[in-house]
Amino acid sequence: MGLRSEPTAASAALTLRHVTKRFDGASGQVTALEDITLEVREGEFLAIVGPSGCGKSTLLSLLAGLEHTNEGTINLGDQPVEAPGRDRLVMFQQDALFPWLNVLENVLFGLRLKPDLTEAERIESARYYLNLVGLGDKERARPHELSGGMRQRVALARSLAPNPRVLLMDEPFSALDALTREQLYGDLQGIFTKRKKTIVLVTHNIREAVCLGDRVVLFSPNPGKVQQVFDIGLPRPRRLNDPALASLAAEVTEALTSHPAK
């Protein structure tokens, strides 16, 4: 039922080597990402932060296998990433819950695509993750009956339930109000510590990145490049208004604004 722990050695879960991604825009080719080399360690919470247009969401699509690199390679363990797969689940900016399914069925969606489970195991697993995000009593509700924060919690449960090797998060909190967001930071950190999941979070919110990430990778735009990597050594659980966190966030902001704007 997916409670086995992931290997804890500091090996790389995801390896990006010289990744370049270009798009054909209206005014010729646009380089979204240029020569990105990056490692995501097993069991690490990596936060990628940068201004809009720095290619961070593109990077996540590449990791998910929803898009392909023009140059360079992406490996999951020692396997190249070529297509979407259950080993890398994505949580999107909007919850992307299916309105024709109830909460439990939404969480079961990914589980039902795992062939080697019985239906009873799937339901047990789905309930486990719904309880983990604090929505054990809402399994019969329809997505539209839930608040935005609850929906995003269901989406989190849905992404965690098939026990992916890596969880990819594409600005999942940006559409939520500040209070709900802070609650979810707490929940997510709790789940992260408990489940030892490898997580890649993309965000434009620097405080969020510093609050959640073991490392924060700052991207600079036009074309998207790694500008700087920060190690965040703060103990967990971290609180958003902790002064130490605030000063680290200020440091990242400093680095971001010092980059010459184009």
Add this chain to the structure above:
Amino acid sequence: MASKLPRPVIPTLVAILLVGGWEWYVRSGRVSEVLFPAPSHVLRWFWDSLLSGELLSATWVTMRRLVIGFAIGAALGVPLGALCARVRWVRDTLGVLALGLQTLPSVCWVPLALLWFGIREEAVLFVVVMGTLWAVVLAVQESVLNVPPLYLRAAQTMGSKSWHLWSRVIFPAALPGVLSGMKQGWAFAWRSLMAAEIFVVIVTGFGLGSLLNAGRELLRMDQVMGVMAVVMLVGLLADLVFFAPFERWLRRSRGLER
């Protein structure tokens, strides 16, 4: 003052007034009963033809044609519409053709259908299918193309693809649009069937349209009006019994309406 009355009171009063006025107007002799029968005449025709079984058998013949024709049209239209949405060149060919043929009132097919199939059941069915098919194709194509890409991305990352993606994500997501396309197809089928039945007498069955046309030929306007009323009633019932509950359930369960 009006707010204290139960809501159905005013419509009922208006209906009584209208029907009563009509009855009185005809009986007062200001208009020929032959050209403009009174409600009581229409009712008598209705009662008589109900007793003789004529009305029920005509309704049965028509309903059967409608249901079979609609079912064929929908059964062909859903996969074709999906194909149009999925494959670019099919959309550029069949999709465009559907757009053109949808604007063609399907009664225009009657002359060809009669030549191809003879004055038989198949000819009417063909006309009904032509009325349904293109509306359904276009509605399915449109609603599949409008499925939010986010759903597809989410499903794909969870490992859903090909048939699973179609049956578990694309089709459920497109269902509201498909349903309204079906409803439109049903309306077109109903109209085209009436036109076809009035236009030609099909030897294999005497439907409501034929009954209406017979009324014209016999100069029995009570029959014409009676059949018109039945045609309306059947249309209303189909919507009330068939589509409305399904639609309401669909909208309610997705939070589009409470």
